[in-house]
Amino acid sequence: MTSRRIRIFDTTLRDGEQTPGISLSPEQKLAIAKKLDDLGVDVIEAGFPVVSDGEHRGVSMIVAEGLSCEIAGLARANRKDIDSAADAGLNYVHTFIATSDIHLQYKLKITREEAVAKAVDAVEYAKSRGMQVEFSAEDATRTDRSFLSKVFSAVAAAGADRIDIPDTVGYSTPEYIAEITADAVEASSNLPISVHCHNDFGLAVANALAGIKAGASCAHVTINGIGERAGNASLEEFVMALKCLSHGNGESYTTGVTSERLYDTSKYLSKTVGMQVQPNKAIVGENAFGHESGIHTHGILNNPLTYEPISPELVGRKRWLHVGKHAGIHGMNAMLSEYGIETDDRQSYAILEKIKAIGDQGKFITDVELLTIASEVLGEKGIRRLVKLIGFSVSTGIGTMPYAFVKLAIDDREFAGTAYGVGPVDAALKAIEGTMGRTAKLQVKDYNLASISGGSTALCEVTIVVEDEHGNTISTKSVGEDIVTTSVKAVIDGINRIMLKNLLKDRKE
Numbered sequence: 347m348t349s350r351r352i353r354i355f356d357t358t359l360r361d362g363e364q365t366p367g368i369s370l371s372p373e374q375k376l377a378i379a380k381k382l383d384d385l386g387v388d389v390i391e392a393g394f395p396v397v398s399d400g401e402h403r404g405v406s407m408i409v410a411e412g413l414s415c416e417i418a419g420l421a422r423a424n425r426k427d428i429d430s431a432a433d434a435g436l437n438y439v440h441t442f443i444a445t446s447d448i449h450l451q452y453k454l455k456i457t458r459e460e461a462v463a464k465a466v467d468a469v470e471y472a473k474s475r476g477m478q479v480e481f482s483a484e485d486a487t488r489t490d491r492s493f494l495s496k497v498f499s500a501v502a503a504a505g506a507d508r509i510d511i512p513d514t515v516g517y518s519t520p521e522y523i524a525e526i527t528a529d530a531v532e533a534s535s536n537l538p539i540s541v542h543c544h545n546d547f548g549l550a551v552a553n554a555l556a557g558i559k560a561g562a563s564c565a566h567v568t569i570n571g572i573g574e575r576a577g578n579a580s581l582e583e584f585v586m587a588l589k590c591l592s593h594g595n596g597e598s599y600t601t602g603v604t605s606e607r608l609y610d611t612s613k614y615l616s617k618t619v620g621m622q623v624q625p626n627k628a629i630v631g632e633n634a635f636g637h638e639s640g641i642h643t644h645g646i647l648n649n650p651l652t653y654e655p656i657s658p659e660l661v662g663r664k665r666w667l668h669v670g671k672h673a674g675i676h677g678m679n680a681m682l683s684e685y686g687i688e689t690d691d692r693q694s695y696a697i698l699e700k701i702k703a704i705g706d707q708g709k710f711i712t713d714v715e716l717l718t719i720a721s722e723v724l725g726e727k728g729i730r731r732l733v734k735l736i737g738f739s740v741s742t743g744i745g746t747m748p749y750a751f752v753k754l755a756i757d758d759r760e761f762a763g764t765a766y767g768v769g770p771v772d773a774a775l776k777a778i779e780g781t782m783g784r785t786a787k788l789q790v791k792d793y794n795l796a797s798i799s800g801g802s803t804a805l806c807e808v809t810i811v812v813e814d815e816h817g818n819t820i821s822t823k824s825v826g827e828d829i830v831t832t833s834v835k836a837v838i839d840g841i842n843r844i845m846l847k848n849l850l851k852d853r854k855e
């Protein structure tokens with residue numbers, strides 16, 4: 347088995363930023379670039395310097411940061427764009443021109459010969475400015491195959507250092523991209539080849555892998571697969587597929603990416619760009635290492651490899667179990683024992699029956715609800731819900747400070763509190779923190795709000811992290827129609843979980 351080191355060209359800050367609805371400030375771009383460098387990518391495509399002053403500044407700031415990876419910038423095949431990249435401090439330019447007839451005829455309105463001449467001039471000019479040059483034939487997969495080879499030969503002769511094959515509209519199959527990758531290796535007399543795959547048919551990662559197996563040494567990828575339309579090949583999926591799967595060609599692949607940082611980087615990006623990944627997204631989706639079905643949970647508890655292809659820790663995650671109508675006795679007992687609760691068979695079945703009845707009503711069961719049900723069944727030896735929300739109101743508007751009032755029952759004693767905040771959610775959370783302060787010092791460390799559907803009746807999803815005075819944290823989530831109420835419910839749920847955990851821990855010690 348021979349091993350090949352694959353180069354990761356991250357274009358989150360360029361193609362990723364071209365995602366509809368995403369726009370980043372120079373400071374945000376720099377912060378993401380640092381995360382990407384920590385992750386271990388080989389190249390960051392920092393932006394497209396000619397598009398705006400802010401973009402130019404963002405690229406310059408990233409260059410000036412002196413990160414350990416290489417920094418590239420995009421330029422069309424013209425001197426103005428290349429000058430703009432050079433002026434931003436870049437010594438690595440990714441220059442492109444479209445080569446498919448549809449782009450030449452309708453977009454650029456030039457002939458194939460003119461396109462080759464422009465490509466050659468751009469490569470020669472960028473080389474004359476002392477830059478490393480990666481050349482892309484835009485829409486390569488819809489370009490006439492023999493013409494594509496001519497373009498690659500011409501730019502290789504003009505001094506290009508690297509060739510990129512963009513599947514600009516995600517139109518390729520793995521078989522076709524493999525064929526034109528082999529063509530490109532030959533036409534360019536063995537220059538290093540990259541593949542840049544889009545996900546319009548859900549094949550971006552499969553196409554990128556096929557390109558690599560056919561001789562490419564680099565893929566352009568983005569965190570969470572963000573990018574134009576259906577996005578780009580996702581970095582986390584591509585890196586883990588390279589690392590973990592058997593490729594059946596006598597080769598294994600490595601990258602410079604520290605896989606344990608993938609989840610954290612994905613979360614950071616989602617938060618910064620305000621775009622969540624779908625729950626069933628491979629590797630980084632909420633459900634990627636979650637289990638509910640009784641059969642699966644039982645298998646996982648015996649040996650995680652039964653229903654997990656890789657261990658969640660490998661990508662910086664933790665497995666989670668959930669109870670609902672598909673739950674089984676083993677999974678439920680495992681969850682209860684995480685909270686220090688041991689039950690006999692009769693008790694377990696009684697709890698499970700109640701859970702299934704709630705699940706059949708189409709309801710989601712949180713950990714606190716599971717513990718509450720358990721406490722009902724276990725009676726005196728059981729546990730109580732520690733904090734209950736009894737009353738709550740907020741007021742907000744223009745020309746007035748947002749203000750919240752909360753009334754909580756803590757161990758059946760009532761406490762009330764009020765607070766001002768920068769907004770209604772902030773006021774509500776401060777009021778809860780203040781009221782809780784009398785019994786336990788708890789703090790909301792992280793707050794994340796996402797809209798699940800469109801329109802003014804959209805459902806929102808609130809994820810929060812609550813921290814106690816010892817630095818223990820717990821993350822919890824709530825979904826609802828009212829942003830403020832949903833936030834309050836998430837906080838109360840988090841407080842209960844962290845307090846229950848601490849209480850049960852104290853009892854055991």
Ligand code: MN
Nearest residue numbers: 361514542574
């Ligand atoms: Mn692209």
